[in-house]
Amino acid sequence: MSLIEVNQVTKLYQSGDEQVTALGGVDLKIDSGEFLALMGPSGSGKSTLLTILGCLNPPTSGKVIIDDVDIYGLNSERRADFRSTYIGFVFQQFQLIPYLSAAENVMLPLAISNKSKEEQWELARQVLTKVGLGNKMERLPNQLSGGEQERVAIARAIVNQPPIVFADEPTGALDTKTSEEIMDLFQQVNSEGLTIIMVTHNKENLNYVQRAVFVRDGLMEKEELYQKKNKLTAAGK
């Protein structure tokens, strides 16, 4: 049984008088614990697919089932609740809240939970330590490097221990060395059982994923498996 099932999902946009097809009937299954890349040129529909999978963007037709839940059968508020427990997001440009410290940014998904401040702080400390920023918890985002900000964003995405993390061009704003460090981190998180779905342009990142789905003109063009290229697998980890 797949964790995520996408059945004949379409998404049409109205652009003036013209109707634009962003997705033209996509079928996709993603297993629990998978590290999947969505690849494709700009305007191919991969980001639209990511937002639809992320419970943010209702499709025009078709169904998205996550863990047996038809997510677009839920109302907007119930879907928000679903996101808070099932999904972590890592955005392009990190999107940390500028007036919150690294720890507070990480605690953001916990702000609407029933966890006490002490519990929240402890969880934030644990994940920030895991991403190598245990000593920079009080820093504001503008006091951190790009790589460090990305790590905080990843920590924020996983602090709630969601089963699925979506990442939109997570290395798009990073240099090669930092990108590798971040991808190592994603791989480490994935090895702990989290399903990661990543939109990327960077072919280097395919070294870390198990599968890549290529999207073009709103349709799935092809998919490739990378089991043997996976660095962790290759390294015998």
Next chain:
Amino acid sequence: MDLLTIALSNLKIRKVKMLFIVLGMIIGTATIVTLFTITTSMEKELQERFDQLGTRVLITPEQKTFSLSYRGITTAGNISGEKQLFSVEELKRLEYLSWWNQVTVASPKLVAALTGENGNLLGLGVDFEQELKLKRYWEVSGSYPEIDNNQLVLGHDLARRLGKKTGDYLEVAGARFTVTGVMAEIGTEEDKLAYFNLADLQKLSGNNGLLSMAEISLGGTFPREVVEGYLGEIVDGIPGLTAAHIQDAAEGRRALVERFAKFALMVTAVVITIGSLIMGTTMMASVKERTAEIGVFRATGFRKSHIMKIIFMEAGILSGLAGVGGYLLGMLVATFTGPVIIELQTGIVWSPIIAVMAIGLTITIGLAASFYPAYRAANLDPVEALRFI
């Protein structure tokens, strides 16, 4: 971390902008507080004055032609031979009126023109015990006259005209009177009178048992219609007597207070409108600035209601601070300007009701003006908001 922490942190990072909003709202609230505090203080002062005075009615003989005015009511100086005086017995008939039990003071008076040392003078005979309950503003250097001792008190202007002071003697209608005191200046016709005990003046003027008028006071303040009803009972029920409601200076003050209260309401309406627009515009701009941030909140699982709560908390904190600051500033301004601008004599009233209303009103304006921005923020399409990224 909770929603309040997020709201507070956002306010902290936008300190300068938020400071200006708070200052704007403080000025608005202070304006309202100043005006309402001054109005309340004026009303209190006025009420105290009315309570002191009671409701005054002047009883006089029914006349058609008049020439002498007393406190705005023409009372004597008949030139057509009409009745000028009435008897004490006639006055006693008033005691059968249904409302007489509400009368706290009844002060009979006789006005008589007398021949003095340096020409004529106008004498006012009163029962000093009763009259002093009505004329709390009377001040005399010396003492009030005793009955049957040929004593009188001179009004301020009369004493000056006659060149008399306390302890001097004065020939009046062939009798020698001792001036036991001189009234402090009042600023009305009363300064020109000679004050006798009622019985002394009745005897001196040959009007034993007769009165020119009687001033009565009803305890407390009565609506105009009620007083007019009472007066009607006298006019209709007691032949030969008529009655008039004395329009005290306090009445003029009441008109001023009413005008001031209307002005305060008008300014309040303007301030509320401007305050709402400023708050609404600022919160709307803040929401636009934070579109991406709101997208992140939504993607992270925040409900629409969470977003609205954050915006309302920010607006509530700002307007709460402005409410407290505005109340304190307004009271400060009222304390210093009240006595100068509108000649308040009783001081400013520190009313907890005004405090609660000022703070409550400011918070309500802040929240109401933030409703639309909060609604817009909550209903931002997360995908559109994230596209902003």
